Amino acid sequence: MANFGAFAVHVLTASGAALAFVALILATLGAFPAMFGVLGLALIVDGIDGPLARKLNVGERLPRWSGDVLDLVVDYLTYVFVPAYALTMSGMLPLPLAAACGIVIVVTGALYFADGAMKMDGHYFRGFPALWNLAVFYLFVLAPPLWAIVLIVAVLAALTFAPIAFLHPVRVVRWRKLTLAATALWAILAAVAVYRGLPPGSWITAALCILAVYFVLVGLTRPKQGMVD
Numbered sequence: 001m002a003n004f005g006a007f008a009v010h011v012l013t014a015s016g017a018a019l020a021f022v023a024l025i026l027a028t029l030g031a032f033p034a035m036f037g038v039l040g041l042a043l044i045v046d047g048i049d050g051p052l053a054r055k056l057n058v059g060e061r062l063p064r065w066s067g068d069v070l071d072l073v074v075d076y077l078t079y080v081f082v083p084a085y086a087l088t089m090s091g092m093l094p095l096p097l098a099a100a101c102g103i104v105i106v107v108t109g110a111l112y113f114a115d116g117a118m119k120m121d122g123h124y125f126r127g128f129p130a131l132w133n134l135a136v137f138y139l140f141v142l143a144p145p146l147w148a149i150v151l152i153v154a155v156l157a158a159l160t161f162a163p164i165a166f167l168h169p170v171r172v173v174r175w176r177k178l179t180l181a182a183t184a185l186w187a188i189l190a191a192v193a194v195y196r197g198l199p200p201g202s203w204i205t206a207a208l209c210i211l212a213v214y215f216v217l218v219g220l221t222r223p224k225q226g227m228v229d
Helices: 004-028 032-055 067-089 095-113 132-142 146-159 176-196 202-220
Strands: none
Touching: 004 032, 004 067, 032 067, 032 132, 032 176, 067 095, 067 132, 095 146, 132 146, 132 202, 176 202
């Protein structure tokens, strides 16, 4: 019973796999706004399980179960695999090309999650952090032409291995208050976009793009010596 709370954190993390399963079902039904809504819930779970695990010292209290491995498994499903499937089945690309893009996403995403050097000092990510759930969400929001979709997938896949910094929106110290406010605003706008359907309309699309530029620039302008908590 003493470790019940610690194990409950692992169950919370594992619930992300259940959300990935539901999101995959919704994708097969073509209910893509609902799918992104479920993936949004998975993002919330991913945002709260880490702080809870650290607060309860889960790693020390339950060394039999690796929270890091569990987190990587769930993140791969929700960040990479389900979004790759959604893009493939969305109809935005002819199926052979869509399947090729999906394969690029799942392979590069798997390699990224196996990279022991994915984190830089200051809690920045090294390279594009396989956030394909967000990348594919933006493709649904923007509805770009075929050539642009292929180009975006290719560029992000290449950036997976690039020695550049990407922001962790919660743990990076630099401009944290502003970043947290931007993250909250992004979440609200994304929820409105999902509710209204995709694409959601010009002003929501513009605001989401401005916020995306902010998040990217915070990473690209990272100081040479990362700031540490």
